[in-house]
Amino acid sequence: MRQLLISLLLLSASLASALDRQPNADYRARRQALAAKTNGGAVVLFAATESEGPDALYGFRQDDNFFYLTGWAEPGAAVLIAPAVDAGGTSSARPYTEILFLPGRNASQERWTGPKLRPEDPEAAQKTGFDRVEELDDLRQELVRVLPQPRAVVYTDMRGEGGHSPSWVGIEWLRRANAFPNYIGFQDAKPLVHALRLIKDAGELARIRKATEATMASHRGVMKAMRPGMTEREIAALIEYEYGRRGCERPAFASIVGSGFNSTVLHYSQNSGTLAAGDTVVIDVGGEYSMYATDITRTYPVSGKFTARQREIYDIVLGAQQAAMDSFRAGQSTMGRSGENSLYQVAYDYINTHGKDLHGQPLGKYFIHGLSHSVGLNVHDPGYGGGAVEKGTVFTIEPGIYIPEEKLGVRIEDMFYVDENGQLVHLTRDLPRTAEVVERAMAK
Numbered sequence: 001m002r003q004l005l006i007s008l009l010l011l012s013a014s015l016a017s018a019l020d021r022q023p024n025a026d027y028r029a030r031r032q033a034l035a036a037k038t039n040g041g042a043v044v045l046f047a048a049t050e051s052e053g054p055d056a057l058y059g060f061r062q063d064d065n066f067f068y069l070t071g072w073a074e075p076g077a078a079v080l081i082a083p084a085v086d087a088g089g090t091s092s093a094r095p096y097t098e099i100l101f102l103p104g105r106n107a108s109q110e111r112w113t114g115p116k117l118r119p120e121d122p123e124a125a126q127k128t129g130f131d132r133v134e135e136l137d138d139l140r141q142e143l144v145r146v147l148p149q150p151r152a153v154v155y156t157d158m159r160g161e162g163g164h165s166p167s168w169v170g171i172e173w174l175r176r177a178n179a180f181p182n183y184i185g186f187q188d189a190k191p192l193v194h195a196l197r198l199i200k201d202a203g204e205l206a207r208i209r210k211a212t213e214a215t216m217a218s219h220r221g222v223m224k225a226m227r228p229g230m231t232e233r234e235i236a237a238l239i240e241y242e243y244g245r246r247g248c249e250r251p252a253f254a255s256i257v258g259s260g261f262n263s264t265v266l267h268y269s270q271n272s273g274t275l276a277a278g279d280t281v282v283i284d285v286g287g288e289y290s291m292y293a294t295d296i297t298r299t300y301p302v303s304g305k306f307t308a309r310q311r312e313i314y315d316i317v318l319g320a321q322q323a324a325m326d327s328f329r330a331g332q333s334t335m336g337r338s339g340e341n342s343l344y345q346v347a348y349d350y351i352n353t354h355g356k357d358l359h360g361q362p363l364g365k366y367f368i369h370g371l372s373h374s375v376g377l378n379v380h381d382p383g384y385g386g387g388a389v390e391k392g393t394v395f396t397i398e399p400g401i402y403i404p405e406e407k408l409g410v411r412i413e414d415m416f417y418v419d420e421n422g423q424l425v426h427l428t429r430d431l432p433r434t435a436e437v438v439e440r441a442m443a444k
Contacts (some may be wrong), residue, residue, distance in 0.1 A: 019073050019249075020210075020290040021202035024129025027071040030196060031098050035083035036071065038193045040148055042082040042097075044139075045189065046170035050075045050113070059250070060182040063166055064192045064377040065157060067291055072128060074116060078139055078170060082146045095369045097146055100130040100173040101139050126169035147184065150217060154180070155189035157382065158417040194382030199392035204292060204376060205230045208394055208425065211289035214246035214417050215239075215296050217432045221433070228277040228302055232257040236271045239285045248287030252294060252379045256284035259302060263409030264402040275302045280310055282409050285377055293379040295396050296428055297413030304442040306435055310408060313401050314435050316354045316363065317410045320347040320399040323384055324371060328389075330422030335372040335395070336386040357403060366401045373414065391418050394427075 007269060048063040062073045070079055076102040084401075085094040103118045110116060117124055124133040134142065147154070157167035167189075174180060200208070218239040225238060236255040258268040260279035275281055284297040299314060301307075306314060324343040338342045352364030372385065374383040374395050381394075389395065398413030415427040432441045 020247075021071045021073075022207075023199075024071065026201060026203050027069060027129055028098070031069050031079075031081050032096070033196055034189075034192055035096065035098075037079050037195075038083060040085050040152070040153055041155050041187065042080065042143075043155045043189055044143070044167070044171065044174075045069065045079050045157055046165075046167040047072065047075055048079040048166045049318050056249070061250070062291065063157075065190065065197075065290075066074060068193065068197055068377060070100060070128070070130075072100065073291070076136065077101060077157065078136060080139065080142055080146065081394065088108060092302050098130060099134055099142060099208070100128050101131045101134050101136040101142075102352075104137065120385065121211050127354040140174060140177050143174065143179050144181075146214075150321065152181070152183065153187055155184045155187045155192065157190055158186070158188040170393060187335055190382075192216030197376055197382055198374065198384060199390070200376060200394050201392075202221075205394065207290050207292040207293060208417075210246075211243075211287050211292055212250060212296070212431050214243040214248050214283060214289065215287045215294050216428060218242035218287070219283065219298055220441065221430055222283065222437070223300060225302060226275070226281070226302060226304075226442065228275055230275050232259060232262070232271040232273045232281070235275070235281070236285070239283070240287075243285075246287075248289050252286040252288040256282065256297075258282045258409065261404065261407040264404045264407065265409075266402070275346065277303045278307065280306070280408060280410065282411050284411065284413065291377055292404060293375055293377070293383070294415055295373075295375055295379050295398075295413060296415060297398060297400075297411045298343065298433075298438070299410045299412065300429070300438060300442065305439055309406070310410075311402070311435050312355060313363075313410050314412075317399050317401055317412050317437075318434065319354060320350040320367075321397055321412050321414070323347060323350045324397050324399070325416075325426070327422060328424045330418050331388050331393055333389050334386060334390065335370065335384065337370070339386075341388070343397070345395075347371050351399065351401060358405060363401055363403075366403050367399060367443060368402060369398075369400065371399060389418060391420055391422055393418050 016058040045066050047066045050060050068420040082097040105118050119133045119135045157165040187410035221242045235257045252434050254269040255372050257271045259275045259278040262273050263282040279302045280299050282299050286294040306386045324347045327346045332341050333343050351367050352362045355363050372395050374381040394417050396413050417425040419425050432438045
């Protein structure tokens with residue numbers, strides 16, 4: 001077991017260093033854009049730390065916001081970003097400042113996790129894209145130097161999912177070291193970073209496309225391999241193998257393979273059932289390529305042919321998705337559940353006016369989730385809330401109908417990008433989508 005842990009940790013370290021990073025200039029541009037939003041305040045963010053215990057088996061993954069700003073995929077680092085400030089009143093002048101802080105060398109730990117870049121290494125600046133790379137222990141003195149003016153504000157990541165974020169833990173460490181003057185105020189950096197992350201640059205889009213193309217190949221492989229008697233876990237393993245061999249480091253989320261009744265459970269992830277002839281199977285999966293996610297769902301007939309009822313429900317879901325696509329207008333359409341420009345409402349109205357359940361009731365009540373979410377460094381990337389969808393965004397359109405009484409669930413989820421002309425670009429258009437094309441693709 002000890003040897004297995006060592007091997008897995010070394011593997012995760014090599015994967016982290018092998019990420020397909022964007023040019024250093026891209027990350028610097030993001031840091032400068034963030035600094036311009038802080039009204040003179042400084043930004044202090046900490047990288048995620050390596051897990052210990054059972055979590056270590058899954059390998060290290062960098063905090064999304066930290067990676068977005070730095071492109072740095074290793075643990076234990078910090079970044080300080082401060083905009084230029086002109087001298088005036090009681091404030092001192094300050095040039096634009098950005099410093100990456102890395103842990104000092106730990107020879108004992110490196111025997112487990114492999115060699116790490118050190119602040120004093122001659123190539124540190126070239127590799128990271130920072131003019132200054134300092135040791136993490138020097139962060140306190142740099143803060144004192146950068147924050148001399150009264151009423152200074154530090155932006156940081158106040159909380160993470162379900163508890164304190166790595167940055168907030170780091171801020172507490174600095175507080176205990178008396179790194180902050182008494183007049184320092186704290187603001188949450190997430191809204192500022194998330195606003196930047198919503199609009200994808202060309203490099204981000206290229207990596208999302210790679211994750212998407214690899215995951216589409218996984219779906220194609222499953223369509224050819226599927227047969228009654230296979231287990232859901234076999235399907236999930238095949239999916240993850242196919243996109244893994246095309247460069248994806250890990251799943252972007254837990255693979256969902258639900259057949260029969262399981263197809264009606266939205267976030268079913270046990271993948272413990274067996275595919276039965278005559279059932280449908282919902283496959284909601286996505287690989288992660290160099291930290292960027294994708295999210296693609298298809299519903300397949302296990303035996304290769306939809307029954308008449310399955311085909312009816314499938315075509316309604318497909319029609320709802322197409323209605324939303326046709327209604328899209330950049331700068332106007334929203335993904336909220338209400339309002340005259342709501343694409344959700346378009347899809348819901350289509351479902352509710354086409355077809356009935358076994359009791360003659362409309363099908364709208366079986367569409368039980370949202371229509372869309374933003375995708376990027378996270379499969380549920382920071383989104384647009386109730387606002388209009390703008391140019392440069394990447395998101396899904398995913399209507400579904402789930403009828404437990406009939407053991408019939410259908411979801412169709414595709415990836416989209418809004419280009420510079422405001423046109424909706426269908427990133428997954430080459431993956432079979434209509435019932436006829438799906439059946440042809442599954443023909444043995």
